Amino acid sequence: MSPIKVGLLGLGVVGGGTWKVLTRNAEEIARRAGRRIEVSAIAVRDVEKARKLVGDQAQVCRDGFEVVRRPDIDIVVEIIGGDTLARELVMEAIARGKHVVTANKALLAKHGNEIFAAAHQKGVMVAFEAAVAGGIPIIKAIREGLTANRIQWLAGIINGTTNFILSEMRARGLSFNEVLAEAQRLGYAEADPTFDIEGVDAAHKLTLLASLAFGVPVQFDKAHIEGISSLAREDIVHAERLGYRIKLLGFTRRRNDGIELRVHPTLVPAERLLANVEGAMNAVLVSGDMVGPTLYYGQGAGELPTASAVVADLVDVTRLQTADPEHRVPYLAFQPDALDDTPILPIEEVRSSYYLRMRVLDRPGVLADIARILADVGISIGSMIQEPHGETEADIIFLTHEAREGDIDSALQRIGALAFVHSDVTRLRMEHLI
């Protein structure tokens, strides 16, 4: 089947990321989507710069409308940003019957109702997973995963810049201005950080989430917005003494008489998962009346995580354009004819770190002998504790570095045979995750 054709409006952070994801994972994506996804045209201001990334593999032009009007383009991806030109381009794409994918929360928070109405009438999709919480599939979760629920409330850390600043203020006892300057140096905050630090970006996203959760039109102008720029270091300290952390939350709740829609610094009990979302990470907690609370966590911005969401939307549209409805999503995520035969490894071939505990005779040389056996099969020890047990014995616990399970097996067999080892060796595996 011929590739589906995509036009990119913008090739900046998100656009460049989208290009990279589509290129690097072309194979894997086609195995899932059932068809290749090909970028045929790109609009940017600086054509030379764009050429450096994409070479001759796509048309590169200065005029977004040229891309939107190409009859062979099936999907237009708007990643220019802003709400003037972007709006015109999106409306034109819809008018021409193109599906639209966008990461532009400002555009949708302000003009979503108009855009969705036009798209509905034309029978095209407007997908915007990348507009909220970057790579976390939170829009899909609410729109499709929690459809059985009356959603009661939703709370999100949906701006990475402010969460990074708050995390640093707390961890290092710095003031807002000190951390902001550093965040700008590190690229975590824009040169003009107003939209982030004043809560506007979070409010754009929250506005979309509230509509998805409660089934109301997009109403950004009704959101209450407070940022973190006037937050005092001492309030973070007091809050911590009282058992709370301060987070910039987007919070929306359905009550009988209306909907609360608000972004502001918020004290959250320190033991909650949301309170422990640190640095530039994002997380959204959604409470449904049937499912209870569910939480979604991941990177909320950046080149590749945001592009991950853009491309997921492209796959969604592609799947619908490609298969009959019943085959829209393959049972096991990959097309049935694209499953592969990578073997499942036997347990001896698994690699892991290990926790090993054994009881031994407490006498010089014992530890050396055991360590020697481990070293013989190439297992290195990360840490060790030894605890006396009664008068003559001791428990020894090793944490190893990563090793092959089969090597652990043979070492443990030799260790178990030593006369001064008085117990079976307890072996547990250890994973450091992220």
Add this chain to the structure above:
Amino acid sequence: MSPIKVGLLGLGVVGGGTWKVLTRNAEEIARRAGRRIEVSAIAVRDVEKARKLVGDQAQVCRDGFEVVRRPDIDIVVEIIGGDTLARELVMEAIARGKHVVTANKALLAKHGNEIFAAAHQKGVMVAFEAAVAGGIPIIKAIREGLTANRIQWLAGIINGTTNFILSEMRARGLSFNEVLAEAQRLGYAEADPTFDIEGVDAAHKLTLLASLAFGVPVQFDKAHIEGISSLAREDIVHAERLGYRIKLLGFTRRRNDGIELRVHPTLVPAERLLANVEGAMNAVLVSGDMVGPTLYYGQGAGELPTASAVVADLVDVTRLQTADPEHRVPYLAFQPDALDDTPILPIEEVRSSYYLRMRVLDRPGVLADIARILADVGISIGSMIQEPHGETEADIIFLTHEAREGDIDSALQRIGALAFVHSDVTRLRMEHLI
């Protein structure tokens, strides 16, 4: 549009929950799905018991095949469990061109390849969100949300019973057998808990997740499985001293030479989010090469959370049967003509708890005067700390119980006007979440 018709095979924990969710949230579900979802027939062993729940609103019979063969039924929901009768019923439903929704991980982990092949040939959907991690939309996340990624590895707490037992063993220093007995009393563990505590249930689920993540056929027989029944209390203590918690993880990873697929008690660094998933909760951490790590958390079992996933699958199938593909999922989750006009509340009408900080003259009576003003507008104080500032002043911090923002405003105005209050009042909101 006429309702879509569903047949339930089983009306136990999950079946009863499905009935309740469809009944209680019928309105909300139709607003999202674009059509009512109606249970027309139910098969159970004990017809009388079933009648008590459903009355005359659906046919109730003893023979599952009778339900599967009813020509007017569009979707068959298999929630009987087991892999003999359930398999026959599912295959018969597929042969008759019905879409299938199931919560049965044992069935799919063993016979998934056969079932999916038959369904593909017949052009019917087989949806199984409820089979893994209950109400958490983890299958949708992997199958549709992370399609841009080569998934690298995945780690999950996907059995609530064992996570509850491990949490209690650690928190209360009890042995496995002590906690198991209690879990059985509380209904967190079955009378025969073998499948849970020996890791078999987690391995069924992990098998499905690995196929979704890596695009390989379902291969339950290759999974390495160790449970928690022989885990010693002292290893939990040693692990904690070393900075780790022990969790029963399902872990699967793609390497160049093959796939690791294993369920076993695992040491996880104590500061990781997964290490802090307590009690019967579930969580799955998925690492994609583009998006990085993402985490999904919620209730992994139980009547309503599991039914939430069953009904989400029903909505998915319904949406595809109802709309043209472009309108499959409404832009804002609810059908455009089903949006409603619930107002967004002005900030004065919002209810929250508050953190209030002010600098005051340090003299008797000051606290009483401020507390009086708060009490006058009905605001009660949860806790208070006072800190001397220099010789003559003090900082007072109040945490209030929930109050109306407008009442806080008027109290703060009066407090701000007091001569002995020397600063603006800093006001932050506080949410306890879950």
